[in-house]
Structures are given as C-alpha cells and as structure tokens.
Amino acid sequence: MADFTLTSEPPLKGFDHSFGDTRLHAPADLAIVSIALPLGAEDAALKAFRSAFDADLPAPGQSVMGKDDTRLVRLGPDQAFAIFTRATPDAEPHVQGLLNGAAYTTDQTDVWSGLMLDGPLARTALERICPIDLHPDAFAEGAAARTVMEHLGVLILRTGPTAYLLLSASSSAGSFLHAVETSLLNVT
Numbered sequence: 001m002a003d004f005t006l007t008s009e010p011p012l013k014g015f016d017h018s019f020g021d022t023r024l025h026a027p028a029d030l031a032i033v034s035i036a037l038p039l040g041a042e043d044a045a046l047k048a049f050r051s052a053f054d055a056d057l058p059a060p061g062q063s064v065m066g067k068d069d070t071r072l073v074r075l076g077p078d079q080a081f082a083i084f085t086r087a088t089p090d091a092e093p094h095v096q097g098l099l100n101g102a103a104y105t106t107d108q109t110d111v112w113s114g115l116m117l118d119g120p121l122a123r124t125a126l127e128r129i130c131p132i133d134l135h136p137d138a139f140a141e142g143a144a145a146r147t148v149m150e151h152l153g154v155l156i157l158r159t160g161p162t163a164y165l166l167l168s169a170s171s172s173a174g175s176f177l178h179a180v181e182t183s184l185l186n187v188t
Contacts, residue, residue, distance in 0.1 A: 008110055010170070012115065018119075019184045020121065022184065023118050024115060024181065029085045030109070031083070031091035033109075037078040041102070053082075058072060061143065070082050081108070116159075121184060130154070152176050
C-alpha cells in the first residue's frame with residue numbers, strides 16, 4: 001500500500017500580478033486565529049493582549065499592529081482576529097500560548113483566502129465591487145469591515161495609505177480572485 005501525506009496549502013498560493021503600479025498578490029504563510037473574550041473575564045483577556053502583543057485590542061471595526069507584525073482586528077465586542085505570518089501549521093497553539101489561556105482561540109487559517117492589494121488603483125478598483133465608503137476620511141488606515149464583493153463575504157482591512165488586505169472564504173477563492181482582478185482590469 002502506498003504511503004501518502006496530505007499537505008494543506010492556501011488556494012491562491014503564489015498568485016502575484018501587477019496592474020501598472022498596483023500589485024495584487026496572495027500573501028505567503030498567512031495565519032489567522034480567531035480569539036473570543038470569555039464572558040466575565042474580559043479585563044483579564046485585555047491585559048493578556050497587552051502583554052502578548054504589546055498593543056491594546058482596538059475598538060470594533062479597527063485593527064492595530066502588535067509586536068512580531070501581528071495585526072489584531074476587532075470584529076465585535078468579544079471577538080477578534082490575530083493575523084500574522086507563520087510558515088508552520090501551529091498558529092492557534094502559538095496564540096493560545098501567548099495569551100496564556102486568557103481567551104478562547106480557534107485556528108481560521110484554512111477557512112480564509114487572502115489577497116493584498118496595494119497601489120494607486122487599489123481604492124478605485126475596490127469601490128467598483130465594494131458597497132462601503134472607502135474614502136480615507138471614512139475608512140482610515142487600520143479600519144476593518146465585513147462587507148460583500150460580487151456576492152462574496154469579505155473582511156476588508158486598510159493596512160496602509162494605498163494598501164488593503166482582503167479575506168474571503170477559501171471555498172470561493174477562485175471567484176474572489178476573479179472579482180478583484182476583473183475590477184482592476186476595468187480601471188487600468
């Protein structure tokens with residue numbers, strides 16, 4: 001009998017394309033861990049965040065960079081994501097260890113596919129497929145929102161002056177990439 005080993009890989013692994021000065025690529029080794037604050041122990045969990053990431057958990061709809069390039073994204077009053085680069089499949093135990101058991105953690109890495117969009121055409125392309133106001137006055141650096149793009153659920157994060165991290169379900173990664181690529185082609 002043959003011996004097989006299955007290896008998990010991101011559905012958009014290796015994708016990298018430029019549209020003029022605007023780059024669309026799938027970030028390598030993206031790890032995503034969902035963190036839930038325990039009812040009645042929120043203060044202890046928030047202290048653990050400060051200690052683990054050298055940053056306070058932001059307000060809902062915001063993100064901040066913590067130590068070791070970990071982006072903390074607050075999705076609601078008691079839910080957050082820790083997003084960081086990690087080549088090994090042990091993201092959840094890593095975050096759980098940093099928080100020292102002060103919050104509930106779940107590995108979400110294989111659930112999401114990610115795209116980084118950066119450049120002068122980024123906002124224009126996203127405005128064609130995203131119903132939220134992406135103007136810098138309304139969606140500043142660090143902002144995060146759940147939205148839809150071409151009927152797909154997306155978490156959008158503004159990570160820089162012209163940079164966005166887009167996360168959508170890995171099960172529809174091809175359609176997600178097609179929607180963003182098509183929008184970029186239409187504004188190029």
